[in-house]
Amino acid sequence: MAREEAQRRTKAVAGASEERVRHIGRWRTAWALFLAFAKLSPVTFGGGFAVIPLLERELVDRHRFARREEIVDLFAVAQAVPGSIYVNVGTLIGYRLAGVLGAVLATAGALLPTILIMLVLAVLYEGLKANPYVEATMAGLRPAIVALIAYAGVRVAKTAVDGWLTGGIAVVTFGVLFFLHLHPVLVIVGGIVLGLVVGQWEKTRRVRKPTRVR
Numbered sequence: 130m131a132r133e134e135a136q137r138r139t140k141a142v143a144g145a146s147e148e149r150v151r152h153i154g155r156w157r158t159a160w161a162l163f164l165a166f167a168k169l170s171p172v173t174f175g176g177g178f179a180v181i182p183l184l185e186r187e188l189v190d191r192h193r194f195a196r197r198e199e200i201v202d203l204f205a206v207a208q209a210v211p212g213s214i215y216v217n218v219g220t221l222i223g224y225r226l227a228g229v230l231g232a233v234l235a236t237a238g239a240l241l242p243t244i245l246i247m248l249v250l251a252v253l254y255e256g257l258k259a260n261p262y263v264e265a266t267m268a269g270l271r272p273a274i275v276a277l278i279a280y281a282g283v284r285v286a287k288t289a290v291d292g293w294l295t296g297g298i299a300v301v302t303f304g305v306l307f308f309l310h311l312h313p314v315l316v317i318v319g320g321i322v323l324g325l326v327v328g329q330w331e332k333t334r335r336v337r338k339p340t341r342v343r
Contacts, residue, residue, distance in 0.1 A: 159227040159234040161192055166219045166238030171246060173215050180215060181281040194226055201288045209317045215239055294327065 165187045173180045181204065188194045200218075203225075207217035216239045223235030250257070257263050290296045302320065305311050 155227045155230060158194070159223065159231040162194075162219070162223050162226065162231055163234040163238035165192070166215075166235050167242055170215070170239050170242040173243075182284055184218070185284070188222065195222065198288050199225075201285050204285070205289075209321075213239075298323065 165184075169180055169183050169187065172183065181200065185197055185200055189197055189200065200222075203218050203221045204214065207214045207221060210217060216236060219235035219239035220232045223231035223233070225231075227234075286299070290299055298320070302316055305316060306313070
């Protein structure tokens with residue numbers, strides 16, 4: 130019952146987000162995505178995962194463009210393909226909400242601020258690389274990045290781990306990566322295969338489950 134209720138709530142939220150996009154139109158949605166990704170791009174220290182809480186606040190809470198579960202799913206897909214996770218997520222979300230126009234503008238919003246910052250740093254690098262203030266800033270920034278990634282991991286776990294099976298997969302995957310140093314690509318492929326097998330098993334079990342006669 131609890132699972133069915135959760136699925137009904139998920140469908141209701143998904144319908145509300147789609148209605149929101151239809152209401153404001155494709156162009157306004159694409160432009161809003163450009164501004165959202167451009168605003169968050171300069172603060173994606175530590176990689177794409179550190180920005181998950183900010184992206185949820187922007188796209189889920191503020192604009193109501195997507196569901197939290199959808200953001201997590203898109204990050205999983207973005208991690209499984211080459212390139213920057215944050216840029217990949219921008220492309221996926223943009224296409225999901227506003228087609229090719231949304232993908233182009235969201236990707237541009239994710240790239241442009243970072244490109245400008247890197248151009249400035251490239252010009253100033255020779256003068257900044259030995260600056261004690263810059264070194265002190267980086268020394269303070271590194272542990273803060275670890276905290277951001279850990280916080281993002283907890284937020285993702287609350288959405289992705291919804292039972293003993295997904296919890297077991299998470300623990301086993303962590304152990305394989307930490308102790309066996311298996312290549313992440315193999316872990317991703319293994320997760321895909323396991324997800325397909327489990328999904329097919331649950332589908333077969335639901336079909337074979339006898340219905341109660343009242």
